[in-house]
Amino acid sequence: MSKAIINAKIYTITQGVIDGGTILIKDGKIDNVGSNLNVPEGYEIIDANNMIVTPGIIDAHAHVEIWEEGIGWEGMDVNETTNPVTAGINALDAINPEGLGMKDALTGGVTTIWNAPGSANVIGGYGITMKTYGKVIDDMVMLNPSGLKAAFGENPKGAYGQRQNKMPMTRMGVAAVMREYLIKGQEYLAEIEKANGDASKMPKRDLDLEAIGKVLKREIPLKAHCHRHDDIMTIIRIAKEFDIDISIEHASQAHLIVEELAKHKVPLIVGPTVSTRSKAEVSEKSFTTAGICAEAGIPVSIMTDHPIIPVHHLHLAAAMCVKHGMKEEQALEAITINPARTCGVADRVGSIEVGKDADLAIWTRHPFDVFTQVKYTIIDGEIVYTLPQERVNEVDLC
Secondary structure: OOEEEEEEEEEOOOOOEEEEEEEEEEOOEEEEEEOOOOOOOOOEEEEOOOOEEEEOEEEEEEOEOOEOOOOHHHHEOOOOOOOOEOOOOEHHHHOOOOOHHHHHHHHOOEEEEEEOOOOOOOEEEEEEEEEOOOOOHHHHEEEEEEEEEEEOOHHHHHHHOOOOOOOOOOHHHHHHHHHHHHHHHHHHHHHHHHHOOOHHHOOOOOHHHHHHHHHHOOOOOEEEEEOOHHHHHHHHHHHHHHOOOEEEEEOOOHHHHHHHHHHHOOOEEEOOOOOOOOOHHHOOOOOOHHHHHHHOOOOEEEOOOOOOOOHHHHHHHHHHHHHOOOOHHHHHHOOOHHHHHHOOOOOOOOOOOOOOEOOEEEEOOOOOOOOOOEEEEEEOOEEEEEOOHHHOOHHHHO
8 A cells, every 4th residue: 555654854864854754655665755745645644743764774784583593503504614615505595584583673673684694604605685574585585695705803713723624723724715715716717608608518516616706706795704904904905806896794993994994995884883892803892983984984884793783773783883973974874875785775775765665664763862762664665563552652752
């Protein structure tokens, strides 16, 4: 059914803020947005008086229901720790669309996530961009694949360094394994090109090298888990060597080399910051990192790394960055349009614009207000979450 959200304060993200605005939704898309719009007859009216509407919130890096909550080993599908390179695996095959994390996402206005394997492996597998509502995971997918997960630093060292004679044991080893498989990928692509369509001359199909080939052809980015500044520079070095697109995931020490990163304009996905300093390489993580890097002109997104931070608290993670100096506009972009871009779906989501998917969050207060609640979450024009009446009170709607 077509809908009209009226009397709203609308944060479009890309086209400013509209007070007392209207959003018209038709066939799951944003049909019009502005002030003083006429609502066609027959539209369902959602009165957002004294409330704020934003695009659906986007988590640029999470493991929602790949790392399931509350069931222990049985739901722990996030890391395939049988080999340091498992590029051919796909997060799609491990996601439980009816799990608790998906339901929680809707309560926090989170409508899109980049869902990926974990960081135990040097190359861990495909990540996908998906919506957070549905019964069948295939119907929730927006882009598959939308990145190839990689990892540097403590995680791959810890996963393999204790195994006798198993590489990588050091940061040198991690980088060497990465280069080795990128070279294998180049050789695999060269064999395919040389075969020139002759099936008898084609190399034996290799799922890992197919995935790496997509990175080498710049069809998808390599999304590299890096906390320490030296690990960040290692992947930038490798990206230059092989002419590939990358993003830096976590970026805990990015503020220490912000001038250097500003030269490269590599997207940073910062976080999870609302958590403990659980290991040596995150000892200097700070709520100031996102703001410092955004101010330097670096594309910044903020992540939860769910379940490290619960996915529905993404807006609060952004609020903490604002509290520590990030501009409000930059923080809103970091959980909407910037992750939409890094996840390959900015043509569909991330801002309130005509023609985009009608994925919206309606808030009782500003998203960065600790007392705010999501009144409605809308995906593809359908209300998929409504704040239970027993949780509504005067303070939420003032």
